[in-house]
Amino acid sequence: MPRYAVETPRARYVVIVERGALASLAAHVPATAGKLFVVTTADVWRLHGEVVEKALAGRPRQVLFFPGGEERKRLSEVEALAGQMLRAGGDRSSVVIAFGGGITNDLGGFLAAIFMRGIPVIQAPTTLLAQVDAGVGGKTGVNLAEGKNLLGAFHQPLAVVIDPDVLATLPGREYRAGLFEVLKCGVIRSPELFELMERRPAEVLAREPSVVDALIAESVRIKAEVVSADEREGDLRRILNFGHTVGHALEAETAYARFLHGEAVAFGMRAATHLARLAGLLTEEQERRIAAAIAAYGPIPPLDGIAAEALAARLQGDKKTVQGKVHFVLPERIGAVRVMSGLDQAMVLEAIRGALR
Ligand SMILES: NC(=O)c1ccc[n+]([C@@H]2O[C@H](COP(=O)([O-])OP(=O)(O)OC[C@H]3O[C@@H](n4cnc5c(N)ncnc54)[C@H](O)[C@@H]3O)[C@@H](O)[C@H]2O)c1
Ligand SMILES: [Zn+2]
Incomplete structure (x- = not known):
């Protein structure tokens, strides 16, 4: 066990x-x-x-x-x-x-x-x-x-x-929303977990027990390891916020009514992945793979009427923003991320625009 x-x-x-x-x-x-x-x-x-x-x-x-x-x-x-x-x-x-x-x-x-x-x-x-x-x-x-x-x-x-x-008994939409947090764990710390989700979407979506158990176990292993090393959200625990900076902005902008948390994280991961690419941290091939894996567990609800500028403005108000500094968790490759702040605002806006397209 x-x-x-x-x-x-x-x-x-x-x-x-x-x-x-x-x-x-x-x-x-x-x-x-x-x-x-x-x-x-x-x-x-x-x-x-x-x-x-x-x-x-x-x-x-x-x-x-x-x-x-x-x-x-x-x-x-x-x-x-x-x-x-x-x-x-x-x-x-x-x-x-x-x-x-x-x-x-x-x-x-x-x-x-x-x-x-x-x-x-x-x-x-x-x-x-x-x-x-x-x-x-x-x-x-x-x-x-x-x-x-x-x-x-x-x-x-x-x-x-x-x-x-x-x-x-979990409704399909709730299940898929949870899968995005699993995918997050793969991107931040486990190429094996990412590849399992990348290669076997049909079994994942069908809730094939052995696959579901593996997804949960590996995600829990990662969370337990990160929390053990950093209980109170210093730099290491922050990596769990991959996709959450822009994700929280999207949830707030839509009054928590349009997107489930995991769906907002999916959008946020898309934005952060694009931002990592624009910042020169991530290769185009890796960005494509992450975006494809996110898409495989979608779609998330339509993004109509959401302005990139409005989301960018919300980043400043996020609870995770300390003394006005917005932190982004950016993938360097599948399985490794880096926490960065002080990124160029125009680039952030472009990354959000990219995720909205
Ligand atoms: N403390 C943390 O570290 C942490 C991390 C992530 C999220 N959260 C919080 O978690 C909350 C979201 O959790 P959630 O997505 O589980 O939402 P939720 O608790 O609202 O559950 C979603 C829905 O599924 C129903 N449900 C639960 N189990 C079910 C089952 N087995 N079968 C059928 N229906 C079931 C619930 O009653 C609810 O209607 C947010 O408030 C978020 O802030 C906390
Ligand atoms: Zn979350």
Whole structure:
């Protein structure tokens, strides 16, 4: 069974990637734990609650629902859940199990981070995006009206339990959006992963189990390695933001309504790849291969009416922009990237124009 260790100055935990792993969820709950709180959404619970219910049988537990959706990833929901926990007998010995997509992992993780100044969380991500990204790494948080993920905490989980079986029910568009984050992992750090996606799109899209498991395992291996070396987003962790600089601008410009996160990242990767080529870092042949791989898992929704200038202007407002410096993660070749700032504005604009065409 693939197990990956995350080791940061504050925590050490395993990430398990295995079909049927949810059935052994209880193995990750400390014997001394008090009441368990499964934080989830109604749809995920309806589809996959039974296996979790069985896995936790015999342990004191309560299932807590929240409405889901980006607009409900808010502090008010965290407060409501914390109240329910207290009324149900939650205390410092309680453990949260965040069971759902990335929104659930972020919100459930943040709830655990601040409930009575912090209780443990077990992450059980159920979308491809959450399995390869949101569930691993300890970033938790909620949105403000002013922007995404602006309230949050680093709170490393006790364990991350990834069961690829649950992906069978994931809508096709959500699945493809997650694939773009997998492709990102390939471009930044793993030529093998990139080549798997480049060569076998039919099996990837058909969710061929052995291929899906390999995609998740390799992405998790990379994320675990990067987070272990750099928990709090210094230079190394930044490489995980490949495609996210322009991707975030696109999400914000379209009010988070038109593109799924992974789709916006696909667009952002196209822009960053073109920028790398314009900056003389990447060969034309490598740009073509990356662009073709992105296209193979598309299409993303139409980009009509989006102006390159508007996206460029948004880059300055990004959360990742520190003291006005926009950082780009640019591929030098498939499997290696470089973080750069201070790039010529006209070149950035041209790269965005290229991605819009
Ligand atoms: N903390 C991090 O490091 C990190 C990294 C990446 C993304 N994120 C966050 O993750 C969120 C996006 O996550 P997401 O893309 O998983 O969205 P999501 O949580 O909204 O899930 C997408 C949809 O799929 C449903 N769903 C979940 N699992 C399912 C399953 N197995 N079968 C059928 N339907 C299922 C959900 O209920 C939801 O409707 C964003 O808020 C983003 O900020 C966090
Ligand atoms: Zn992302």
